[in-house]
Amino acid sequence: MGKNVLVFVETRDGRVRKSSLEAVSEGRRTAQKLGGTVAAVLVGDGVQPLAAQVAAFGASIVYAVESPALKLYAPEAYAQAVTAAVRKADASVVFLAATAMGKDLAPTVAAVLDSALAPDCVGLEAREGELVARRPVYAGRATVTIRLKRFPAVYSLRPNLFPAEELGGAPHLEVLPMQPEIRTAAKEVNVVAQGKVELTEASAIVSGGRGLKGPENFHLRDQLAEVLGAATGASRAVVDLGWRPHSEQVGQTGKTVSPNLYVAIAISGAIQHLAGMRTSKVIVAINKDPDAPIFKLATYGIVGDAFEIVPALTEQLKKALAP
Amino acid sequence: MNIVVCLKRVPDTTAKIKVAADGKSLDSQGVEFIISPYDEFAIEEALRIKEKIGTGEVVGVTLDPDGQDTILRKALAMGVDRGILIKGGDSLDGAATAEILAGVLKTVKFDLLFFGKQAIDSDSCQVPSYVACRLGLPRVNVVTRLELVEKKIVCRRQIEGGEEVYELPIPGVIACTKGANEPRYPSLKGIMAAKKKPVQILEAPKVDARLEVLKMEPPSERPPGRIVGQGVETVPELVRLLREEAKVI
Numbered sequence: 001m002g003k004n005v006l007v008f009v010e011t012r013d014g015r016v017r018k019s020s021l022e023a024v025s026e027g028r029r030t031a032q033k034l035g036g037t038v039a040a041v042l043v044g045d046g047v048q049p050l051a052a053q054v055a056a057f058g059a060s061i062v063y064a065v066e067s068p069a070l071k072l073y074a075p076e077a078y079a080q081a082v083t084a085a086v087r088k089a090d091a092s093v094v095f096l097a098a099t100a101m102g103k104d105l106a107p108t109v110a111a112v113l114d115s116a117l118a119p120d121c122v123g124l125e126a127r128e129g130e131l132v133a134r135r136p137v138y139a140g141r142a143t144v145t146i147r148l149k150r151f152p153a154v155y156s157l158r159p160n161l162f163p164a165e166e167l168g169g170a171p172h173l174e175v176l177p178m179q180p181e182i183r184t185a186a187k188e189v190n191v192v193a194q195g196k197v198e199l200t201e202a203s204a205i206v207s208g209g210r211g212l213k214g215p216e217n218f219h220l221r222d223q224l225a226e227v228l229g230a231a232t233g234a235s236r237a238v239v240d241l242g243w244r245p246h247s248e249q250v251g252q253t254g255k256t257v258s259p260n261l262y263v264a265i266a267i268s269g270a271i272q273h274l275a276g277m278r279t280s281k282v283i284v285a286i287n288k289d290p291d292a293p294i295f296k297l298a299t300y301g302i303v304g305d306a307f308e309i310v311p312a313l314t315e316q317l318k319k320a321l322a323p
Numbered sequence: 324m325n326i327v328v329c330l331k332r333v334p335d336t337t338a339k340i341k342v343a344a345d346g347k348s349l350d351s352q353g354v355e356f357i358i359s360p361y362d363e364f365a366i367e368e369a370l371r372i373k374e375k376i377g378t379g380e381v382v383g384v385t386l387d388p389d390g391q392d393t394i395l396r397k398a399l400a401m402g403v404d405r406g407i408l409i410k411g412g413d414s415l416d417g418a419a420t421a422e423i424l425a426g427v428l429k430t431v432k433f434d435l436l437f438f439g440k441q442a443i444d445s446d447s448c449q450v451p452s453y454v455a456c457r458l459g460l461p462r463v464n465v466v467t468r469l470e471l472v473e474k475k476i477v478c479r480r481q482i483e484g485g486e487e488v489y490e491l492p493i494p495g496v497i498a499c500t501k502g503a504n505e506p507r508y509p510s511l512k513g514i515m516a517a518k519k520k521p522v523q524i525l526e527a528p529k530v531d532a533r534l535e536v537l538k539m540e541p542p543s544e545r546p547p548g549r550i551v552g553q554g555v556e557t558v559p560e561l562v563r564l565l566r567e568e569a570k571v572i
Contacts, residue, residue, distance in 0.1 A: 072487070107450075119417075119447045144536050
């Protein structure tokens with residue numbers, strides 16, 4: 001078995017995703033532990049200029065697979081590109097960031113390689129020359145430590161948990177020629193939240209719950225989020241009521257997040273919500289019920305009326321954060 | 324149009340998750356199992372397509388380690404026509420599950436194959452893509468909305484901050500997410516009818532395990548929560564703590 005690591009690097013709008021840089025850095029650390037090398041692969045149209053950045057975060061070689069047909073995501077053709085790079089790099093370990101694209105691509109890469117996948121890993125460890133992964137199951141209500149039994153083994157890494165380390169270093173770029181076999185491809189991408197921070201990658205999140213009493217009051221949440229540069233989330237209750245879209249839902253049937261700061265406004269904290277945000281580093285809870293379960297998890301809780309506290313918090317943070 | 328919907332049994336979202344004595348698996352004692360919520364969107368979508376076209380059948384397929392047909396009967400009560408129950412499988416080994424499902428589905432004729440985008444026990448998001456790859460079919464995952472347009476399905480797939488639009492040829496594989504529809508509740512008549520609907524029972528073919536669970540444990544405990552104070556007067560203290568103690572702002 002080889003010891004090399006190959007990292008798929010995702011780009012969007014001509015930029016490398018932050019979570020992919022985290023995966024490259026973790027790839028470098030893993031390759032060191034296993035005694036191999038780390039390569040990365042960029043897939044798309046005109047992605048070569050990004051190689052320098054990918055190299056700076058630890059990839060000793062960067063492969064580029066380019067075609068106008070790969071401008072937008074095309075699952076099977078992207079998997080074809082990644083598996084070609086896996087073979088080229090003689091990799092036994094494949095990393096992807098567990099983003100929307102990574103979660104979609106990883107199982108296809110594993111299927112093409114006839115191997116196995118450890119999705120959404122929160123910890124990786126080398127034991128006797130073999131990689132062991134920790135990942136949450138039951139929406140974070142348990143954690144399993146697993147070992148994959150087929151190689152090249154594929155791992156997707158939860159964003160925001162693995163440190164990205166910029167070390168510098170010159171890129172060693174190699175273009176992999178490939179005739180993409182397109183089965184399905186995105187025809188278009190509709191952006192609904194221009195410039196907004198994505199929940200799963202955000203370092204701060206402000207979420208609102210049913211205690212906000214109606215969709216018309218979510219500007220309180222949004223104003224606080226803006227001051228903090230935070231993404232916005234919601235509880236399942238308000239999504240089910242149709243106040244907010246499902247894309248904002250945090251919890252078991254929504255998104256699992258691990259920001260540095262999670263602010264829960266008027267969210268009581270049902271098990272299924274807590275499961276989705278309990279790995280946040282600092283949790284702030286604002287709720288009028290002192291017995292709300294959210295307070296059991298909150299680093300800092302304030303008991304009181306969100307309609308008074310949130311605007312005051314927004315104002316004071318605005319002053320505190322003013323340059 | 325013949326449609327297959329793959330279903331998975333998962334512990335109820337409010338079930339208490341306890342690790343079994345072996346330290347590697349779920350203690351299923353007293354756990355109530357439900358259809359994984361995302362699979363219900365898939366069932367509903369399949370039923371709506373069948374109702375719209377007016378011909379064909381919807382087949383529910385499930386893999387159950389205990390050989391129970393409970394969730395399959397619920398799907399039949401919602402309106403699925405017949406079921407295939409595969410006895411066996413490992414709830415956390417997605418690749419092995421996909422190999423079993425693909426093996427069985429090779430013998431079933433269908434135009435569309437539906438899944439939920441992920442089962443809420445393993446949270447893997449891998450079986451739909453893996454099965455599609457094995458069957459050589461195109462697929463779209465995390466679909467919020469779909470529309471039958473001539474011989475294609477226009478699918479909207481949820482991504483960060485937006486959506487991608489795909490045209491999926493038939494036959495194809497679709498994994499649904501929340502937003503697609505509002506799954507129906509079984510009617511009393513449906514529940515009665517479900518008892519008589521045919522369920523074919525198969526033994527899962529032997530496949531190699533693709534992963535080994537070394538340990539299952541409860542999530543790491545957080546330090547106990549702390550209430551800083553009451554009311555709006557506490558806000559300055561909170562700002563101070565965030566800045567000086569937690570250093571997150």
